[in-house]
Every structure is written in C-alpha cells, then in structure tokens.
Amino acid sequence: MVSPASHNGSNNGSGAPARSRTVRFRIQRCEGPAKPSRWEEFDVPVEAGAGANVISCLQLIAANPVTVDGKRTTPVVWDSGCLEEVCGSCTMVINGRVRQSCSCLIDNDAPNDGDVVTLQPMSKFPVVRDLWVDRARMFDSLRKIKAWVPIDGLHDQGAGPRERPKTQQTRYVHSTCMSCGCCLEACPQYKLEEDPDDWDTAFIGAAAIGQVRLFNKHETGAELAGERLDALMGPGGVTDCGNAQNCVKVCPKEIPLTEAIADMGRAVALHGLKKFFRGK
C-alpha cells in the first residue's frame, strides 16, 4: 500500500496523496491473572503511507483511551522492547495470527476504511494484564534442556574450539531464536499450563528443541548432549510433537524448526537404544 514514490529520490514531492481512514481495533482485555476478560473497541485514524503499525496505534489509544461507545477506559497494556522485530517482546495474536506487533503494518493488514484489527494476548501463557503475558515457562524450558556450554567462568580457558563455517551456519539459524513464543502459540500440542508442577510433563515445544540442536552441535556444548536428549525423552519430549508443522510457518525468523524436531527425534531414538543396550 505504501507508495514507493515517497521513497524515490527523483520525486521530491510529498509522495502519494495521503488517504485518511479509520481502523477499528477490537482488543481483548483483562485486568489481571485469573480475572475475566472482556472486549473493547477503539477507532483509530490512519493515514495511508505513514507506516502506522499496531504499536503506534496502541500508543494513540493509550494517549486517548476512549472506546467507540464514548466510554473513557484505562490505557491498554502491552509489552515491547526494541520495536524492530529483534527482541520478540511485543508478540501477540493479531487477526487470529501470532506475530510481532511492531512489524505488523496497518496499510498491509487493514487497507480499507472501517477494517477491523483484532488483538488478543497469546493463549498459551498466563495473562499478566491485557496483551501482556508471562513467558516464565520459556526460561524454565531453557534450564530444563541445559541450554548452555558447561564451563565455569572462574579461569581463563583461552579460545573456544574451532568451528567449520558449515556447522556455524547450521547453528547460526538456531541462534537467531528470540524466545518470542510464536511457535508455541501456534502448536496444537503445546498447552497453557499455569501450574509450574505440570511443566515437566507437558510438551516442551519447538523453541527449546531448536536450542538443543544449537548446543548439541557445539563441540564443548556436546558434552551435555546426552543430558539434553534425556530432557527430550518421555512425556513432554520430542515424541509429543504431532507434526502439525505450524511452528515453522509462524516463526518470524524462519528457523527450520521442523528440521530440528526431526533431527532431535532421531537423536533421541538413538540415544534411547544406546541406553537400553547399556542397561541404564
């Protein structure tokens, strides 16, 4: 929708004519954990070509929180960080699809006057308030799969192991995971678990499986490969994946998550066999 003319050096005018329109935001709101949710609607004026995104519209709503019925309400709460789709903080469900709100351009997603944009918090994490959710379980999963290289920082060990550029490239794509939660929201097997006691047996999800691949492919990191595969065995492990392949479709960084799941699935099976024959 944005006219390329406005970015063109040969055109020193103001670009395409600005077209004012109104976009209706339908937002699922909630006062806090375990409180009921409700819907509120806001009309936001948008100029075509001015690059409005969901966050800039939420800022306008925050500055003047009045619903379409003329009722004054509280500013909508959401989380954000970098505003350039690097940190993953502002992930939410927009028109039914999970994505980062900073990179959701209104001109693309609501091009016509009266178009509706629906905003909901991710459903797989407990709501803190409105569009803000608690993603503590993602950190717990990183702990569970031992997402680190087992070295203490007490003395200087010198350089790390050399790494072939090809291995580096495989690992690189997994290193771009920003723990945004999109793959978990879209996964039919990953469920909302409010009680941390249930985290160990519920499906761990694609993000953590991708990180196992990242660390098991590292020469020193591989010292814990067996323990990481242990974490992916049994209930909640990689075999709980139902192969819906939604994760890879919604990942904003296009991480090959299904490839990682297949790869780790094989590794876990092999690991299980070895354990069986060793009798432990």
Add this chain to the structure above:
Amino acid sequence: MADPSHTIHEHDVIVIGAGGAGLRAAIEASASGVSVGLVCKSLLGKAHTVMAEGGVAAAIGNVDDRDGWQVHFADTMRGGQYLNNWVMAEIHAKEAPARVLELEAWGAVFDRTKDGRVLQRNFGGHKYPRLAHVGDSTGLEMIRTLQDHGIHQGIEVYMEHTVTTLLKDGDRVVGAFGYDRERGRFRIYKAAAVVLATGGIGRAYKITSNSWEYTGDGHALAYNAGADLVDMEFIQFHPTGMVWPPSVRGILVTEGVRGEGGRLLNNKGERFMFDDIPDLYKNQVAKDDEEGWRYVLGDKEAHRPPELLTRDHVARCIVREVKEGRGSPHGGVFLDIAWIKEKMKNAPEHIKKKLPSMYEQFKELANVDITTEPMEVGPTTHYVMGGVRVDGLTQMSTVPGLFAAGEVAAGLHGANRLGGNSLSDLLVFGKLAGEHAARWAKEHGQGHIDAEQARDAEREALAPYERDGAENPYGVQSDLQEMMQEKVGIVRNENDMAAALDAIAALKRRADGVGVEGHREYNPGWHTALDLANLLTVSEAVARSALDRRESRGGHFREDCPDKSDEFAKHNTVVRKGPDGSMQLRREAIPPLRDDLKKVIEEQK
C-alpha cells in the same frame, strides 16, 4: 525495623540492568561464590544490547596479524580525542581478546574464517579488521550466550522490576529500593555491593535509536546517591537512523550499509559527502566513486569512501543538507545501496546476504525493498560517552560500594566512541565490576538498611497518585524530548543551551505537578512519571557540561566555538549534587599519560 509492606530481597551483590554489562557482571560475581540478584526493567534477554549490530572489537588478529593491544589502545585514544580514562583504555585493549574468546568458549556463534576461527571485519576508526561478529545481529547472540550461561549459575533474576532509589548507610551504598511493574509492590534489594549496568540516556531526545528503557536511570541513581558524573557533554549521534515512517523514526541503520558501498545522496542526486572532507582526513579519503568502490571490494591501495568518515562529521553533513533545502521528503537524505547493481551481478542477493537484518528491517517496518530503492535516513541519538565516574581498576564509583559498568559508566570512550568498542566495553568492564563488587561484598558484609529512607522513597514514588493529575507525564516527557533535540542536539551554541537550562527548570516544576490515575498494577503512566525525574536530571547534566565546554571535540560540536582548544584538552567535566541539592560543575585535570603508553601512541601515529 523495615516497613513490613516492603518485601526484602537480600544478596551479597545486586546488579541493576540485564544487558551485556549487567549479565557479565552477574556471571562474574556469581562465579566467585557470592549470592547475586539481577534486577531488570524488561524481560531477560530483551535489553538494549540485543539491538547491537556491527560487532565486538578485540585485537585478536585472526584476519590481520599486525593487530595487537597497542594498536587498539591507540585507536581508542585517538577516537576519544585523548579525553579517555587511559587506565580503562589500556585494560580494555589488553583484555578484550580474552573476553571475546571466552564468549566463544561459552558457545557463541561467531562468523568464521575458512579455517574455523572467529572472523573479524573492518569498522570506522579501527586500523585493522577487528570486529568479531555474527551477521549483523551480534548483540542478540551476545545476550543469548550470556543469558544462557548465567541461567544455570543460580543468579536470582527480578524481571520487570524498576529501582527508584539507592539506599545508603553513611557514605556507603547498602541496597536499593524499587517496585515490580506487574503489581506495583515495593521491594528492598539489600546488598553489600550494588553494580549499575543500566545503559544510556537516549530517551531524553526525540529521535533516538535507544529502547524505551534508556531513561538514564543509573546515571540519576548514582548522582542522587552523591556520585560524580563525568563527560556528560559527549553524546554520539549516529548519522543514519530511519526517518520514515514516523513509527520507526530513529531506529538504527547500521554503518555496515555504507561499509558495503552505500552512498549518501541529497534530493538533487548529488553525493554530497565529497564536498566537505576535513583537512585531517584529506589524504585518507577516496577521490571519486570508482576508488571508493575499490575500497569496498577490499583493495588495500584504495582509500575509504567519504561516507565512512567519523560519525559526528557525517551526521553534521546530513544536518547541513537538510537545513539548506536539499533533504529527502521526510527530512533526511537518501542512503542508496541498490546502486551496486551497476557494479556486480546478483546485487540483490549480495545485499540480502551481507545485510540480512537491514533488508528485513526495511521490508517489515517500512515496506521498502533496499535492493531496489534508496532508504531515507537522518541522524539519531545513539550513545552517551559520559556517565558515572569510576576507578579504572575496580569500576567503583566515587561512592563506596557502588560500581558501574557499560554505557552508564564513563571513561573508556572519552569524547567519542569507536563502533564496536561498546560491546567489548560491556564484556571487559562488566567482568571487572562483578569481580570487584564480589570482593567488596566479602570484605565489608551487609550494611544497615534505614527504614526511614525506604519510607521516604515510597512516599516519593507514590506522590503522583496524590496529585489531581493536572499535568500528564507523557506531555512533559515529550516536551523535554523535543526541547533537548532542538537545543542540545548535534549542533550546539551558548544561547540555545542557556535557554535549555531555563526550559529544564520549568519542566521540573511541571514534573512536580504530574499526576496519575488508576491503580498500581501495571500502570504505564505511573512508570513514565517516575522515569521523568531521571530524564530531567541527565538532561541538566548534559546541558550544563555542554555549556561549559567552549570548544568542539568528538561528540560535542559548538557552532560558536567550532575548533578544538588546547585549554579544554586538559580536563574532564565533572558534575555532582551539591549540599543544597543543586547541580555543581567543576573541571578536573586529566592525569598525565604514563610514559610507556605515550610511546605506544607515538609509535602508532
């Protein structure tokens, strides 16, 4: 007795801020066996470091073995125009390689040379290829590695907590007071030592590349606790930030675009950077398009294109073009990388491979395809060289028990910072601060928390709820940002800055009348009201220091005194809170450089 409504968290060391410096400090302190609490405003892993693109500077010498700490030290001092704390510059140059290799050992994914070692790239001001990097998302990888490494060490993390005040016992800092953003409940973080790692002050300006967290919290906490701030006049304005659309104004466009051949053009299509080349660099700049392109291709005989002159110079040239009516439609200039299709086949693929994040950033955020269209760019507030004055050997501030590392600390960069030196700064001095904070904690033990101080801090934090709400916090904040942008920005003069100080005084009175509505559970209006006091404090420090320095040097440019002065080369500017609560400024002589380091600089000239 402490107030029972204040939850107390007790640790040997509290680190405030979980970017690169804070995480590295926490890891180091924790590794030495003390209990560590890490307090951060956002989620773990989302701090501003995550946005760093170019790389981390360290004289490893993997690509050019002529590199070494001496060259890196001399480059850093030259970039800082010799106002640097040379003790820090020496430690930094010597230790950066070990810190980067340690990160490699912890599993960080660096780009690799053909034989599997860490690859290093060229960057402005560094004599040899020195920046270890991961594509153009080095910050994300650093944060991920540090976070993953820290996660298993038993560090207690208080996510989405904000500190409002440091608590003292006599002269010494013994903890901090703050609240959790989710519920608005007050907390006391009791600690034998406190490390500030809160980053910068970019949100004092309207156009900035910095995230919302950068409200100068650590600068203000230290200042209010009686610590010295130094070099606050020096702010780096990055020449290329996005200017359009408005929702992304200020977001960084990496220097890498120009490094890969990007040209800056005005609305007449002229490559204006050729028109103004400083005498100092006359012999180091390409004479035409053709030589500039050969440099990009790696021809060691060719000189750099003028777009790769120092950041402050490029920023001022862009301001001039816009001022004189040759700007782009939205008040910037054009940055064109698409043109390289004249020089190579597969140019679009090449651009996507070399600048993946930039390609995505423009496509996702602005609907612009940089492989076919020019970008619109303009200067953006990027980094503050000034900050908490620290002892170069221990990172302790002038207040006992209070340490600082990373952007919130000052000294390493002097009057201007070289690209890549901030990520190495985080690692080297984050480690040092963590080590010495832990040692201090072991030697001194816990101090006494004064309940009255905590109650005062609570009263102050709740004051906005007591007011009628006549003044809206967002309104005052945006007026401050507008004013700082206009009067204490890239080009400064005495009248504007005197006017800025008056304006800050008036804004402070307005801030005292700011009211908020609603309850304390996640209330962004309240958070903004509390951040406002910090922004006003750092803005005053910047304006006062900039007014006093009657010369132009590094990140500080005065149109009324456009040259460097020998007199001002001899001192740093220091501000401190006076006994009457007003800001007091003094000039402090720079200690003479050690003879062996003097020799190093001479040899590298």
